[in-house]
Amino acid sequence: MHINPVLNWPLPLSHFRSFLYLASRHQQQQSSSSSFPSLLWVSSTFCLFVFILFCFVLVVMKSATRSVNNESVQVIVRCRPINQKEEAADCSTVVNVYAQRGVIEVEHPKSKSESKIFTYDGVYDWNSSQQSIYDETIMPLVSSVLEGYNGCVFAYGQTGTGKTFTMEGGGNSEESKGVIPRVFDQIWAHIDRTTGTEFLVSVRYLEIYMEDIRDLLKSKNSKPLELREMSGQGVFVSHLHSQTCQSAHDMLKAMKVGNHNRTTGATNMNEHSSRSHAIFQISIEMAKGDTKSVKVGKLNLIDLAGSERQAKTGATGNRLKEATKINKSLSALGNVIYALAENSSHIPYRDSKLTRLLQDSLGGNSKTIMIANIGPASDNYDETIITLRYAYRAKSIKNQPVKNEDCKDAKLLDLQSEIERLRELIMVKSNGKFDPDATLSVDDIDADAAGSSSDSEAGETEKREREKKIAEGKMEIDELSKKLRTLEKQMVHGGKNIVDSVNENEIQLEKQKSEIAARKKREVEMQQQLELEEESCMELKQVFQTLQQEVDFKREKLKRLHGKLQSVKQEVKDNHENYLKERQDLTEASDDATMHLRQTLLILENFVPSEERSKLLNLAQFNEDTDNWILKKEKRWFNPAERPLAHDYRRPISDYTIAHAIPSTGVRYRAENILDLKLDLPLRTTQEYTRPTVCPQVKAAVKNVIRQDAENNRIVVKLAPHGFTGRGISKTELEGRYNKAARNMVEVNKVKQLPKSAKPVY
């Protein structure tokens, strides 16, 4: 807004003021005339109108500045070194990394001239260190989270390209530490330095395995969790365990516990392949001084499972099922990226649990970094190109990060008020002498009691009762103090380790690092801008002196455009080939599933009686969400006394148990029958068995066939020199059975030729 130097008012206001001045002059001149009242009315109406217009402009400008706060998803690409397997298979390196320009070039394995070029916010080759990636890209994001923004870092790429290596690290050394442990260090270095602020840091860790959400901070067999959506909170996982941390070490411990519980497995492409998407969530609540205003920074650190082709990973059985689910959710992620990049009206977030959880990180309230991991080998050319294309598209996704200030639902506020309440309670109980660490001594109490009853002659019983009451009070205070200490422990006072951490050199170093990172980023951006401008300015710069020159220039331009057209055509062709490959993979997976289904149906139809089948069918129902058959929800008994009992277990009878057996809590007891399946007793017993009578013609026909087969040497009767009896059958009985069978097949030539000592083997 311009400032009028004369009146020193912003322009619209200065107009407003001049108008008032003119109106008053006019009023003075016309004071005697009869039109004065009407002029005053007109001028005041006009003033009001201008004022309203001015307010409106202000509001529009403010909302415009807010909507301008769009921020693109930052995309960086990291290429891992070629591995032994690839070297042994004589694969060549087809990836060239130009870090200064932020460019990745991928050569076609069969023709080097057919290379593809992609530009990103940052690119890192096989020599890049974990430290440089962190300092240059992640550190600024974590600083924003510590100011109250939401942040997200996710690693995406083909299996075995180094996502876990980048996010978690590749060993125990300091240099090999990945993004996640470095984030812990940065957060706690900040807390240690920030005086006068209280922090509440908590972590959660979950995995999405075969479209089931599992809590990684609980045991491996914990129940799958549900996704919920609430206005203001967005999409979140309900009942996910949240662990409060007091140090970087606590966070590291939580990460290790989670990693231990995470599902991994070996494939041809990676010995320790992650079979699930893992999301490590950090929440940092910050309250400055005594203010009740709390800022909350949330950070999602995501290690996605890698996309894979069955032909390369050699996945079968469970591994194949996992791969199908992984590919399905990654393809849903790809669709979301594509729709956001194309500004589509519908973004298919609901297609998978992963995309629902990433809803805020992609196109929402978050600062997001995508790390696209690729391999350099010619063998993975197709997969590398697919990853690079997705990453390129993700660059154009716009987010709207907003600082989470003055959060009313912050846990820190509850914690602070609970601590306050406990302190007051302890104060009241200890007669105004507040000291949660002090324990009241009996002598103090005795002295107190003696003082208050020195005049009266209290008996022994009264004294004992008083002592008992005092001891009870002491216990209560101890209990409250313990509770208070536990709560206080959860909250961290910033600046506690200021002496250790505020090392001038360290702070200086950190400042320099972020300056270098910002400069490097600017350089890359400028370089990219320069290249773009150079290209577009070429035509303008050209001075056409002769017609021939113009023709040459136009020909050159045509050639360039032709090249671009060819590369677009190639992209379409590649996409089509990829589509065909993906379809083939899906067909193979579907064939596998069909075969499995046929086998199961065959068993069902031939070995499971029809009434049992229909019983199962009545019990089962198909769940569209989980894409699976589940058993129908069993009946829940509101009155615990009505619940059926399994075997002779005891029914819960205590008030406490009954009070907790509310169906909504989901509490179950061992004695509850989850499925009330009644076993059908067989209609007949074995004693009632009678041999079926065989029609004599059939008997004769069978005998005939056996005889003919035996004559043609098709029946082989295995005999051993020494007899062996089966379980529960005596030797004589066995021989008797053998002789009977032999008599039945008396005509069999082979039997006739057997030595007399020969005995059968069963």
Ligand SMILES: Nc1ncnc2c1ncn2[C@@H]1O[C@H](COP(=O)(O)OP(=O)(O)OP(=O)(O)O)[C@@H](O)[C@H]1O
């Ligand atoms: N930048 C790198 N430098 C050295 N080794 C690396 C690098 N990136 C990956 N590796 C090695 O490559 C192998 C595979 O890496 P990693 O397990 O991280 O892949 P991934 O992408 O997480 O695979 P998946 O999707 O199957 O889980 C590991 O042995 C890892 O140590």
